[in-house]
Amino acid sequence: MAGASSPPPTPKSPKLQPPLLERAKGPSGLDKIVLRDPRGFTAEVRLYGGQVTSWKNEQGDELLFVSSKAVFKSPGAIRGGIPICFPQFGTHGNLEKHGFARNRLWLVDDNPPPLPVNSGIKTYADLILKPSEEDLKIWPHRFEFRLRVALGPKGDLFLTSRIRNTNTDGKPFSFTFAYHTYFSVSDIRCVYALQFLFLPFLSFFPPWIFQAQTSPRV
Numbered sequence: 001m002a003g004a005s006s007p008p009p010t011p012k013s014p015k016l017q018p019p020l021l022e023r024a025k026g027p028s029g030l031d032k033i034v035l036r037d038p039r040g041f042t043a044e045v046r047l048y049g050g051q052v053t054s055w056k057n058e059q060g061d062e063l064l065f066v067s068s069k070a071v072f073k074s075p076g077a078i079r080g081g082i083p084i085c086f087p088q089f090g091t092h093g094n095l096e097k098h099g100f101a102r103n104r105l106w107l108v109d110d111n112p113p114p115l116p117v118n119s120g121i122k123t124y125a126d127l128i129l130k131p132s133e134e135d136l137k138i139w140p141h142r143f144e145f146r147l148r149v150a151l152g153p154k155g156d157l158f159l160t161s162r163i164r165n166t167n168t169d170g171k172p173f174s175f176t177f178a179y180h181t182y183f184s185v186s187d188i189r190c191v192y193a194l195q196f197l198f199l200p201f202l203s204f205f206p207p208w209i210f211q212a213q214t215s216p217r218v
C-alpha cells in the first residue's frame with residue numbers, strides 16, 4: 001500500500017501514434033485517404049477511380065504494382081493498384097473498356113449504412129460513386145456504389161462493394177464488375193489462388209470458352 005508520503009507516480013508520456021486515417025490533399029483538393037494499421041500495415045485509396053494504389057506490410061514492402069508512368073487524373077485510368085471495373089468488365093458491352101467507375105472522381109461517404117461488425121477491423125475508409133447526368137446518357141441507370149477499404153487484424157486488405165439500384169421507377173439493371181488487381185509478384189511460379197479451384201472461368205484466349213480452374217497455381 002502506498003504511504004501518504006510516497007511521491008505521486010510519474011505519468012507515463014502517451015505513446016504517439018500516427019492517425020489511423022489521414023486525408024491527403026493533392027494539388028486539386030482531396031486526393032487520397034491513407035489507412036494505417038497500428039501494427040504498421042498501410043493502404044492508400046485514391047478518390048480518382050476509388051482506386052487502392054498502395055498496400056504495404058509492416059516492413060513497408062509494397063504489395064501492389066503501380067506503373068512508374070501511371071497518371072493519377074482524368075481522363076485515363078490509373079495503371080496499377082486495384083482499378084474497379086464497373087458497370088462493365090472488359091469489352092463485354094457497349095461502354096468504354098472496363099466501364100467508367102475507374103475514371104470518375106468518387107466522394108468520401110461520411111455516413112455509410114452499417115456493415116456487419118468485424119471486431120478485428122479498426123481502420124477503414126468509405127467512398128461512394130453516383131452517376132452524373134453525363135454518365136446517365138451513356139448508361140441510363142441510377143445507382144449508388146459504396147466501397148469500403150479496410151485493413152484487417154493481420155494487415156489483410158478488405159474491399160467491400162455495395163451497389164444499390166436507385167432508379168426512381170425501380171427498373172432493374174445488370175452489370176459486370178471486377179477488382180482488377182495488380183499484385184506485385186517477384187515470382188509468378190510461387191503464386192497460388194486457392195479459392196478459385198474448380199470454378200468456371202471464361203478464357204480470354206482462343207477458343208474463348210468457359211473452362212474450369214484445375215490447379216490453384218496462377
Ligand SMILES: O=P(O)(O)OC[C@H]1O[C@@H](O)[C@H](O)[C@@H](O)[C@@H]1O
Pocket residue numbers: 077090097098204
Ligand atoms: O489497358 P486497360 O484498359 O487499363 O486494361 C487493363 C488490362 O485489362 C485486361 O482485362 C486486359 O486483358 C489487359 O490486356 C489490359 O492491359
